[in-house]
Amino acid sequence: MDLDERKKRILESIIKDYVETAEPVGSRAVVKKHDLKISPATVRNEMADLEEMGFLEQPHTSAGRIPSEQGFRYFVDWMMEKEHLSDNEMEMLQKVLTDNNHEWHEIAQSIGNFLAQATSYTSFVIVPAITLSDFKYIQLVPVDANRALVLMVTEPGVIMHRKIEVPDKVSTEDLDQLSKTFTHVLGGKKPGEVRRSDLSLLRDRLRQKKQIIDRVLDVIDNLLDNSAGEKVVVSGALNILNEPEFKDIEKIKRVLAILEEDERLRHIIPDQINEDVNIRIGKENEVEDIKEMSLVFAGYKTLGEMGKIGLIGPVRMEYWKAAGSVESVRSIVEDVIKRS
Amino acid sequence: MDLDERKKRILESIIKDYVETAEPVGSRAVVKKHDLKISPATVRNEMADLEEMGFLEQPHTSAGRIPSEQGFRYFVDWMMEKEHLSDNEMEMLQKVLTDNNHEWHEIAQSIGNFLAQATSYTSFVIVPAITLSDFKYIQLVPVDANRALVLMVTEPGVIMHRKIEVPDKVSTEDLDQLSKTFTHVLGGKKPGEVRRSDLSLLRDRLRQKKQIIDRVLDVIDNLLDNSAGEKVVVSGALNILNEPEFKDIEKIKRVLAILEEDERLRHIIPDQINEDVNIRIGKENEVEDIKEMSLVFAGYKTLGEMGKIGLIGPVRMEYWKAAGSVESVRSIVEDVIKRS
DNA sequence: AGTTAGCACTCTCCGGGGGCGAGTGCTAAC
DNA sequence: GTTAGCACTCGCCCCCGGAGAGTGCTAACT
Numbered sequence: 001m002d003l004d005e006r007k008k009r010i011l012e013s014i015i016k017d018y019v020e021t022a023e024p025v026g027s028r029a030v031v032k033k034h035d036l037k038i039s040p041a042t043v044r045n046e047m048a049d050l051e052e053m054g055f056l057e058q059p060h061t062s063a064g065r066i067p068s069e070q071g072f073r074y075f076v077d078w079m080m081e082k083e084h085l086s087d088n089e090m091e092m093l094q095k096v097l098t099d100n101n102h103e104w105h106e107i108a109q110s111i112g113n114f115l116a117q118a119t120s121y122t123s124f125v126i127v128p129a130i131t132l133s134d135f136k137y138i139q140l141v142p143v144d145a146n147r148a149l150v151l152m153v154t155e156p157g158v159i160m161h162r163k164i165e166v167p168d169k170v171s172t173e174d175l176d177q178l179s180k181t182f183t184h185v186l187g188g189k190k191p192g193e194v195r196r197s198d199l200s201l202l203r204d205r206l207r208q209k210k211q212i213i214d215r216v217l218d219v220i221d222n223l224l225d226n227s228a229g230e231k232v233v234v235s236g237a238l239n240i241l242n243e244p245e246f247k248d249i250e251k252i253k254r255v256l257a258i259l260e261e262d263e264r265l266r267h268i269i270p271d272q273i274n275e276d277v278n279i280r281i282g283k284e285n286e287v288e289d290i291k292e293m294s295l296v297f298a299g300y301k302t303l304g305e306m307g308k309i310g311l312i313g314p315v316r317m318e319y320w321k322a323a324g325s326v327e328s329v330r331s332i333v334e335d336v337i338k339r340s
Numbered sequence: 341m342d343l344d345e346r347k348k349r350i351l352e353s354i355i356k357d358y359v360e361t362a363e364p365v366g367s368r369a370v371v372k373k374h375d376l377k378i379s380p381a382t383v384r385n386e387m388a389d390l391e392e393m394g395f396l397e398q399p400h401t402s403a404g405r406i407p408s409e410q411g412f413r414y415f416v417d418w419m420m421e422k423e424h425l426s427d428n429e430m431e432m433l434q435k436v437l438t439d440n441n442h443e444w445h446e447i448a449q450s451i452g453n454f455l456a457q458a459t460s461y462t463s464f465v466i467v468p469a470i471t472l473s474d475f476k477y478i479q480l481v482p483v484d485a486n487r488a489l490v491l492m493v494t495e496p497g498v499i500m501h502r503k504i505e506v507p508d509k510v511s512t513e514d515l516d517q518l519s520k521t522f523t524h525v526l527g528g529k530k531p532g533e534v535r536r537s538d539l540s541l542l543r544d545r546l547r548q549k550k551q552i553i554d555r556v557l558d559v560i561d562n563l564l565d566n567s568a569g570e571k572v573v574v575s576g577a578l579n580i581l582n583e584p585e586f587k588d589i590e591k592i593k594r595v596l597a598i599l600e601e602d603e604r605l606r607h608i609i610p611d612q613i614n615e616d617v618n619i620r621i622g623k624e625n626e627v628e629d630i631k632e633m634s635l636v637f638a639g640y641k642t643l644g645e646m647g648k649i650g651l652i653g654p655v656r657m658e659y660w661k662a663a664g665s666v667e668s669v670r671s672i673v674e675d676v677i678k679r680s
Numbered sequence: 681a682g683t684t685a686g687c688a689c690t691c692t693c694c695g696g697g698g699g700c701g702a703g704t705g706c707t708a709a710c
Numbered sequence: 711g712t713t714a715g716c717a718c719t720c721g722c723c724c725c726c727g728g729a730g731a732g733t734g735c736t737a738a739c740t
Binding site: 142159163241247249256257260 | 479
Binding site for chain 4: 024026027028040044045047048058061062063064
């Protein structure tokens with residue numbers, strides 16, 4: 001894929017202009033804005049070439065040109081330099097993340113908010129399923145006379161809890177005893193691995209406390225069902241309302257509906273990704289309703305599965321900024337995870 | 341406030357029609373739709389009267405009438421019958437709430453989702469600050485060699501936790517001992533009441549474990565700062581996109597921006613409310629950006645402060661449905677709280 | 681051979697004018 | 711007090727024409 005230097009210059013000019021203004025760019029504007037030493041007529045010839053190659057298109061005969069999706073693709077692949085976050089911004093994010101040693105979904109929310117704010121696009125953070133991490137610890141804690149809390153800690157330090165009812169006569173010592181047994185049998189296993197054999201083993205060992213055990217097992221089952229999946233956090237969804245391409249309410253509805261429903265959002269990101277920043281432009285996306293948007297995303301390493309983080313914006317996107325920001329945030333997030 | 345029977349009939353017809361179609365209602369339509377035994381001309385006279393009284397208005401000379409905000413107010417105060425949820429719907433909600441014995445914000449989310457779905461408006465659920473409930477229980481649970489979990493349970497059964505670092509040499513027994521002391525000193529107190537005196541008492545008693553205590557106190561401080569406020573959950577925000585009065589993007593942006601930011605949303609609901617369903621129509625609202633919307637809300641009793649639950653919709657709202665649904669949901673929610 | 685000026689052409693955008701239809705208010709009759 | 715009839719008003723929609731922006735082509739220039 002080689003374009004001569006001048007064509008690249010022109011393509012770049014058109015992309016930068018179009019991304020900024022959302023209007024077709026004319027030959028005259030290209031010359032003026034970027035101080036090229038050639039005439040509009042020459043630019044017109046070059047633009048005709050670029051159009052023939054598929055990098056530009058004309059909304060109608062007498063308008064300027066806009067970059068095609070293929071044009072953006074060429075730019076992204078061969079010409080773009082990622083614009084990372086400034087030191088200042090990096091510090092800010094780091095500060096936010098170390099200040100709040102809260103629950104995972106608050107952290108994810110902070111990251112998402114930051115990314116959305118920094119780029120003015122819509123961000124998403126996908127926190128991987130806990131299913132694949134190991135149980136480390138199961139503790140029963142009394143809450144009041146006839147209720148207890150089942151507290152579960154898994155390997156990367158994710159904490160889950162549920163309340164259960166217990167018979168009046170159970171003492172704190174009994175609960176401790178139970179906790180030890182649970183931890184012993186289930187500790188080190190992934191929730192997905194815990195199955196029939198372990199459970200019946202437990203039942204045997206603790207036959208006399210059957211009622212409580214059943215409740216705890218119910219809770220574990222319940223957790224497997226309910227929070228087995230990845231969690232999705234979306235921020236800055238309203239940013240898309242600022243893009244001039246979204247002046248049609250139906251279009252807005254379609255896109256916001258996806259962003260609102262975790263299940264659908266999850267489907268638009270590929271399952272298998274690595275740590276590199278990945279860009280999907282418009283129709284490169286497979287899901288119908290997102291074919292007029294672009295995605296910029298990357299995976300981040302956790303102790304378990306890969307997490308995912310990224311941006312959703314119009315095809316007319318500042319890819320350099322988006323890709324740089326995602327990359328910067330990814331590296332900070334991985335740092336924070338490593339240190340926690 | 342007395343209108344004769346015929347005027348009421350006509351006002352009601354116009355309101356029902358207008359709410360359904362979002363278009364001005366003509367005299368002819370009123371007669372046809374509701375089988376009145378009078379002619380359009382008579383209706384026109386009555387409508388002119390109603391307009392003079394301020395209950396109707398004309399978008400322009402040659403259009404039909406639409407109800408004024410005052411007209412809606414009269415209807416709501418004197419004529420409307422609340423339309424409660426069906427038995428079927430009540431059961432559904434009850435099932436959802438008892439199935440999920442999860443954390444408060446999941447429950448609030450379920451309630452909100454249900455209300456939004458049932459009415460096609462945007463719902464909000466405000467969960468009162470935990471600040472005002474009593475500490476019941478503080479427990480330190482070891483997580484690994486040098487980390488522990490601070491687990492706090494407050495009276496209505498709200499559970500909060502944070503990780504802290506502890507020195508290597510601290511044993512589980514030490515932690516238990518600390519837990520007992522914390523619980524003893526702080527138990528029964530509201531987080532807001534816990535202050536200097538208690539903390540120094542703690543420090544005195546447990547001088548030798550100073551490091552851990554400081555960490556725990558930091559955590560408590562942190563919780564007071566971070567989760568002291570009420571929590572707000574919004575559902576079905578996208579429903580407003582379906583209302584024909586929102587075809588202007590700027591308007592949508594203004595309203596969605598409020599719904600997205602908890603802080604601002606909190607300000608549009610009065611602080612002091614009771615369990616009755618309360619309706620604010622259009623300009624009756626004090627916050628500028630919400631003056632073109634209506635609110636239907638009620639308080640629900642918890643063990644601590646009142647919680648709030650309600651709907652946001654256009655002025656052209658099905659108040660009967662909205663008020664009935666809010667009332668039904670409120671009663672179910674209070675039931676569930678009482679039983680938990 | 682590549683570059684440039686000149687020019688006719690195309691197409692969108694915008695504002696004005698006219699016809700249509702819905703609904704009113706008024707008047708006069710019942 | 712109610713109703714039919716009718717002239718009138720006003721928004722909506724469509725069409726038309728001019729202005730402006732930008733192109734493609736041709737022919738001249740370097």
